[in-house]
Amino acid sequence: MTTPPRPTRLTFHGPLSETRADALVRRLAGNGPATVLDIGCGWGELTLRLLAAAPRATGTGLDLNPDDLARGRHTAEERGLAHRVRFLQESATGTTRGPADLVLCVGASQALGGELPTALGELRRLVTDRGRVLLGEGFWQRTPTGSELARMWPGASADDHQDLPGLIAPATDAGFRPEWTETASLDEWEEFEPAYLADTEVWLAEHPGHPMAEETRQRADRHRAAWLAYRGVLGLAYLTLVPVRAV
Numbered sequence: 001m002t003t004p005p006r007p008t009r010l011t012f013h014g015p016l017s018e019t020r021a022d023a024l025v026r027r028l029a030g031n032g033p034a035t036v037l038d039i040g041c042g043w044g045e046l047t048l049r050l051l052a053a054a055p056r057a058t059g060t061g062l063d064l065n066p067d068d069l070a071r072g073r074h075t076a077e078e079r080g081l082a083h084r085v086r087f088l089q090e091s092a093t094g095t096t097r098g099p100a101d102l103v104l105c106v107g108a109s110q111a112l113g114g115e116l117p118t119a120l121g122e123l124r125r126l127v128t129d130r131g132r133v134l135l136g137e138g139f140w141q142r143t144p145t146g147s148e149l150a151r152m153w154p155g156a157s158a159d160d161h162q163d164l165p166g167l168i169a170p171a172t173d174a175g176f177r178p179e180w181t182e183t184a185s186l187d188e189w190e191e192f193e194p195a196y197l198a199d200t201e202v203w204l205a206e207h208p209g210h211p212m213a214e215e216t217r218q219r220a221d222r223h224r225a226a227w228l229a230y231r232g233v234l235g236l237a238y239l240t241l242v243p244v245r246a247v
């Protein structure tokens with residue numbers, strides 16, 4: 001009997017359009033990185049595109065999820081990039097894998113331990129002096145109401161995120177200047193969130209009597225309710241950060 005599927009319709013594990021991904025890859029590869037370190041890489045789609053655009057670069061992706069890492073390795077093989085990338089199943093907290101010329105941390109600052117200022121301090125430690133960091137980080141587009149928070153993740157609180165200026169201030173405090181500040185559009189969210197659940201919804205429709213159906217339905221319903229509560233409220237910022245040189 002088939003088990004509930006993993007999401008196959010996601011290109012990236014977050015709200016990121018092809019147009020924005022292309023622009024990010026052009027800008028980040030344009031800085032000529034020789035090494036790329038991807039913190040909480042998942043299946044590493046952005047790293048693989050960067051390695052394709054920067055043919056002399058090598059990459060290391062760190063994540064805890066073996067299935068996502070296996071997808072990354074498989075895609076690397078398919079694209080002839082396997083000899084230039086390692087997908088390692090290990091925690092990024094306190095990692096000794098840096099420094100790298102380009103450090104990606106997209107939707108994964110929690111992997112660096114602690115709050116955002118701690119993560120930014122770690123990113124500064126992990127990037128070379130002339131390198132770049134791409135930080136993809138959640139922020140509130142407006143203050144969520146109590147009723148919205150109650151429908152988000154368990155224990156959701158207005159303190160869980162900053163507003164957008166509240167992301168820049170700790171980045172500059174950590175020794176960066178924001179080369180580029182951009183945020184995911186509602187269209188990008190509306191491509192990402194349904195794609196996250198689509199395979200599960202089809203499976204649920206086709207397997208109503210499956211022993212895992214009830215648990216899977218509850219999980220899908222909770223996720224959708226949360227998404228509909230944070231739709232237009234939770235943003236995702238992509239900050240391209242440049243380390244400030246020592247005087």
Ligand SMILES: C[S@@+](CC[C@H](N)C(=O)[O-])C[C@H]1O[C@@H](n2cnc3c(N)ncnc32)[C@H](O)[C@@H]1O
Pocket residue numbers: 012013014039040041042043044045062063064065068090091092093105106107108110111112
């Ligand atoms: C929202 S996903 C983002 C994945 C990827 N960066 C992307 O944008 O497609 C967050 C990832 O962080 C990973 N993660 C969480 N804690 C981690 C840790 N301590 N060390 C490494 N990865 C971690 C999760 O397994 C998950 O794949």
